[in-house]
Amino acid sequence: MSVEDPRRGIPGTDRLLALPAVRRARNRLSETVIRAIIAGAQEAARDGVLHVDEVEDTVEREIKTRTPLSLRPVLNATGVIVHTNLGRAPLSASARAALQTATGYVDVEMDLGTGRRSPRGVAARAALLEACPAAEDALIVNNGAAALLLAVTALCVNRADGPLAAPGEILVSRGELIEIGAGFRLPELMASTGARLREVGTTNRTHLDDYARGVTESTGCILKVHPSNFRVQGFTSDVDIATLRGLADEHHLPLIVDLGSGLLQPDPLLPDEPDIDSALRAGADAVIASGDKLLGGPQAGLLLGRCEVIEALARHPLARAVRSDKLTLAAIEATLRGGTTPVHAALHADPERLRSRTERLAARLGAQVVSHDGRVGGGGAPGVPLPGWAVELPEELAAALRRGDPAIVARVHGGRCLIDLRCVPEREDERLVALVQEALVQEAPAREARRHTRDPANQDG
Numbered sequence: 001m002s003v004e005d006p007r008r009g010i011p012g013t014d015r016l017l018a019l020p021a022v023r024r025a026r027n028r029l030s031e032t033v034i035r036a037i038i039a040g041a042q043e044a045a046r047d048g049v050l051h052v053d054e055v056e057d058t059v060e061r062e063i064k065t066r067t068p069l070s071l072r073p074v075l076n077a078t079g080v081i082v083h084t085n086l087g088r089a090p091l092s093a094s095a096r097a098a099l100q101t102a103t104g105y106v107d108v109e110m111d112l113g114t115g116r117r118s119p120r121g122v123a124a125r126a127a128l129l130e131a132c133p134a135a136e137d138a139l140i141v142n143n144g145a146a147a148l149l150l151a152v153t154a155l156c157v158n159r160a161d162g163p164l165a166a167p168g169e170i171l172v173s174r175g176e177l178i179e180i181g182a183g184f185r186l187p188e189l190m191a192s193t194g195a196r197l198r199e200v201g202t203t204n205r206t207h208l209d210d211y212a213r214g215v216t217e218s219t220g221c222i223l224k225v226h227p228s229n230f231r232v233q234g235f236t237s238d239v240d241i242a243t244l245r246g247l248a249d250e251h252h253l254p255l256i257v258d259l260g261s262g263l264l265q266p267d268p269l270l271p272d273e274p275d276i277d278s279a280l281r282a283g284a285d286a287v288i289a290s291g292d293k294l295l296g297g298p299q300a301g302l303l304l305g306r307c308e309v310i311e312a313l314a315r316h317p318l319a320r321a322v323r324s325d326k327l328t329l330a331a332i333e334a335t336l337r338g339g340t341t342p343v344h345a346a347l348h349a350d351p352e353r354l355r356s357r358t359e360r361l362a363a364r365l366g367a368q369v370v371s372h373d374g375r376v377g378g379g380g381a382p383g384v385p386l387p388g389w390a391v392e393l394p395e396e397l398a399a400a401l402r403r404g405d406p407a408i409v410a411r412v413h414g415g416r417c418l419i420d421l422r423c424v425p426e427r428e429d430e431r432l433v434a435l436v437q438e439a440l441v442q443e444a445p446a447r448e449a450r451r452h453t454r455d456p457a458n459q460d461g
């Protein structure tokens with residue numbers, strides 16, 4: 001009698017596909033995902049890693065626990081409000097609800113009164129104009145970089161009504177040619193349009209005179225950029241928007257101001273952070289801002305300013321390539337017209353409330369409270385500390401916290417793991433305690449082992 005190869009008993013694909021749990025998963029998972037799970041279990045059995053009798057159970061278990069999305073929710077315990085690696089701004093409850101609505105068919109380009117086509121995203125545009133009375137018109141595109149690309153192309157390379165004789169020049173200060181993050185350099189982006197940069201002044205000082213001497217026949221626009229994530233201190237000077245307005249008028253040039261962070265009005269907490277309203281009142285023809293920085297909304301590029309300029313951008317063919325989708329438009333409108341954003345709440349967190357929450361957490365964990373500064377992040381208000389507190393835990397705990405569900409991302413600094421509650425919604429405090437306690441238990445054996453190797457009594461010689 002020959003010994004039968006146990007691998008011959010591996011359940012076939014058709015049989016596994018017919019399992020009740022697998023059939024039920026069809027409205028939750030794609031055919032590709034389901035088949036990959038099945039193939040994985042069969043392969044494990046062929047390799048002898050999995051017993052043939054366990055294949056069905058394994059497939060059922062994996063199918064039940066698998067979700068179609070691999071992005072994981074995070075509790076941001078870093079104290080950095082607009083955290084680029086964590087998706088910048090968490091949305092307000094109103095914006096989240098709006099996203100849910102916008103997932104279906106919606107009247108994004110239809111007037112339901114007449115049944116006719118209407119311009120796209122009129123409501124989001126109207127909400128933006130209500131929030132910024134100084135703006136005559138507004139345009140929403142995919143992100144801040146796209147807004148800059150569109151402005152530079154439409155003003156300096158080819159207008160909506162046809163190409164310019166030759167690409168024009170962007171007049172810009174050397175002190176404002178910045179790299180934002182992940183290697184994204186504004187000057188390279190602008191040069192990619194074919195426009196030429198006319199750099200004036202020096203890294204630390206630029207005067208009106210520098211701009212004035214830089215104006216030529218081929219100047220297409222004057223651009224002022226908020227340097228966002230760095231500060232030049234000491235012997236410095238730059239030219240403000242109102243002064244540049246004078247020069248722009250003298251030469252009939254558009255003045256574009258890239259603000260980056262998207263504050264609607266001045267915020268006393270961030271005195272050096274420019275806002276859209278003030279920039280427009282000072283004389284900018286168009287300002288550019290990101291929807292997901294200090295505005296606290298979804299990723300978007302906001303262009304606000306004078307009708308003539310905004311309309312020219314909206315008419316340009318490139319505008320279609322960078323337009324925002326219905327989800328973004330819905331979330332922008334609801335961010336502007338709905339309740340407080342988490343970004344605003346974190347920025348204006350009551351220090352006493354933060355302190356008592358932190359003390360309560362520390363007491364539950366038997367840990368220390370230390371003072372800890374939060375940050376705006378996302379290139380906003382560099383060097384401006386947001387005084388607060390953190391619970392101090394051993395550095396090694398950070399990895400276990402990241403494995404939690406939701407993951408907790410703490411600040412690892414100076415050999416410690418710091419939990420800052422500024423960006424953690426208060427309703428999550430209980431869950432956070434439980435997650436940290438779980439991580440402490442998980443990490444306990446490793447901590448014990450390390451203590452032994454560090455203990456001189458356990459070391460040879």
Ligand SMILES: *Cc1c(COP(=O)(O)O)cnc(C)c1O
Nearest residue numbers: 143144145226228259260290379
């Ligand atoms: C962040 C930023 C941008 C890019 O905006 P995104 O929305 O990230 O594309 C452009 N300019 C400035 C000054 C910025 O701070």
